[in-house]
Amino acid sequence: MKYALIFWVLTFFVAMSEINAQNAPIALWESGAPNANGKEAIDTPTLTPFLAAKETATGAAIIVLPGGGYSHLSEVKEGSDVAKWLNSLGISAFVVKYRLGMKYHEPNQLLDAARAVRTVRARAKEWNLDEKRVGILGFSAGGHLASTLATHYDAGNPNAADSIEKMSSRPDVQILIYPVVTMGEFTHAGSKKNLLGENPTVEQIKKYSNELQVTKDTPPAFLVHTMTDKAVPIENSLQYIAALRKNGVAFELHSYEQGPHGFGLAPTNPILASWAARCADWLGIHGFTKAATAK
Numbered sequence: 001m002k003y004a005l006i007f008w009v010l011t012f013f014v015a016m017s018e019i020n021a022q023n024a025p026i027a028l029w030e031s032g033a034p035n036a037n038g039k040e041a042i043d044t045p046t047l048t049p050f051l052a053a054k055e056t057a058t059g060a061a062i063i064v065l066p067g068g069g070y071s072h073l074s075e076v077k078e079g080s081d082v083a084k085w086l087n088s089l090g091i092s093a094f095v096v097k098y099r100l101g102m103k104y105h106e107p108n109q110l111l112d113a114a115r116a117v118r119t120v121r122a123r124a125k126e127w128n129l130d131e132k133r134v135g136i137l138g139f140s141a142g143g144h145l146a147s148t149l150a151t152h153y154d155a156g157n158p159n160a161a162d163s164i165e166k167m168s169s170r171p172d173v174q175i176l177i178y179p180v181v182t183m184g185e186f187t188h189a190g191s192k193k194n195l196l197g198e199n200p201t202v203e204q205i206k207k208y209s210n211e212l213q214v215t216k217d218t219p220p221a222f223l224v225h226t227m228t229d230k231a232v233p234i235e236n237s238l239q240y241i242a243a244l245r246k247n248g249v250a251f252e253l254h255s256y257e258q259g260p261h262g263f264g265l266a267p268t269n270p271i272l273a274s275w276a277a278r279c280a281d282w283l284g285i286h287g288f289t290k291a292a293t294a295k
Helices: 002-022 076-088 108-122 141-152 189-196 202-207 235-246 270-285
Strands: 046-050 061-065 092-097 134-139 174-177 221-226 251-256
Touching: 046 076, 046 108, 061 076, 061 108, 061 141, 076 092, 076 134, 092 108, 108 134, 108 141, 134 141, 141 174, 141 189, 221 235, 221 270, 235 251, 251 270
Parallel strands: 061 092, 061 134, 134 174, 174 221, 221 251
Antiparallel strands: 046 092
């Protein structure tokens, strides 16, 4: 009995150490991020893996961008909690800690998000992932960053010395939950200031108004918003889907009549919580879950 107990305890601690190692943050640039003006945590964007269990893994991955107005990050409600939900669908998740407006403005946030997608693709074999099924999911300002990458991606630099930089930064799907999209009339003022600074140029405002940047090659989108969102008006999502529609890009919008901003997975609100099931169905259509259906 004594030896059995010792064995169980050792097994438990080995398992916990493996879990902790899996969820250890990875610096997106080992030698320091571009434009970094320090070496503190705030200067170091990271990627935290939450790999799906081998028994249920589909090989798909989603990069998670928490919200927080580009001033802070909702790392649990819109980060690790969401990663665990994606794991329950068999999807591996990677939560990004991107640089914030208290010290960094554009283009650094976009550089961080792009590097996250490139990193997952570059290490796809190591993590048993399909590099052609890498999506992005963002909440609020994280939704702005997700839609920015979805409309400002590149194919990678084939001549780069860094193998990660050779990979495409284009997400295969985009999931935007109560997102900031525009830097125009309906923007979230705090996000705009933190991203673009006190006096942005006309060119900056246009560039980061992502409803103006949609093309026919923008990836398919899933959006969630409420009519009563007082922080980020639903017009952000409506303008974006109008642009997607105009360019022939597939999308699905779930608009709720009532609800606040920032509800995450909404565990205490069964109506708002339904978005996760609808999203899971949509991910199945696009081949990210085992519930995938033929197009």
